Each structure stands twice: as C-alpha cells, then as structure tokens.
Amino acid sequence: MTGIAERVLQSSVRAQARSVDSVFKNLVEEVGELSRALNRPWRCDEPAIGEIADVINCVIDLAFLLELQDCINPREDDMPAIVETVQRRLEHYVDKKCGKWDRCENADPEAL
Numbered sequence: 001m002t003g004i005a006e007r008v009l010q011s012s013v014r015a016q017a018r019s020v021d022s023v024f025k026n027l028v029e030e031v032g033e034l035s036r037a038l039n040r041p042w043r044c045d046e047p048a049i050g051e052i053a054d055v056i057n058c059v060i061d062l063a064f065l066l067e068l069q070d071c072i073n074p075r076e077d078d079m080p081a082i083v084e085t086v087q088r089r090l091e092h093y094v095d096k097k098c099g100k101w102d103r104c105e106n107a108d109p110e111a112l
C-alpha cells in the first residue's frame, strides 16, 4: 500500500489548487471511464488497468485533500506530516477492510 499511496501523495502535494468537490467529480468521471473500459473496451483509448490507476489516484488525492481540510492554515513545512498521517490512516482502514474480506464477512452467499 505504501508504494502506491506514497507515489500519489507526492503528486498531491505538488498538484495545482483543486477542491474536494472537483476531485470527487473527477473520481466519478474516472469510474465512468472504468465502466466503459469494461463494457465497451473497443471504444476506449486506455485499458481498464489504466482507468483503475486513475480511480486510485483520485481516491488517494481525495484522502489528502480531506486531511488538509482538517488542518488549520497548513504550511509547506507541514506537508510531510500530513502525507504521513494520510498514509497511516489509509493503511489502517485498508487493513481493517481487508481483514473483513479475509474473514469473508461481506461474502455474497449466492456467489459461493
């Protein structure tokens, strides 16, 4: 997790000004592109895996922006600590959700 999240967050810190709202709308657009890549791949320039990367980029950037929102007047010097907090919190929740998945807590009985 750290590798992908760390790479995306490096870009989040450097990216131009954007809002939670604009990134969320971009995420929805990317999910739509992923849907098209799965349903009509012949009409797409990019394979599904590329669209999955776009979705991952958007959701991690969204996590960064939400953390930034909670900071009072964040400065450039605060960015490494903010990035570390986002990574730690993402890892915590991903691990927690994967634990449920590992225990089949959300399994669809029809699919088994």
Ligand SMILES: [Mg+2]
Binding pocket: 030, 033, 050, 051, 054
């Ligand atoms: Mg895309």
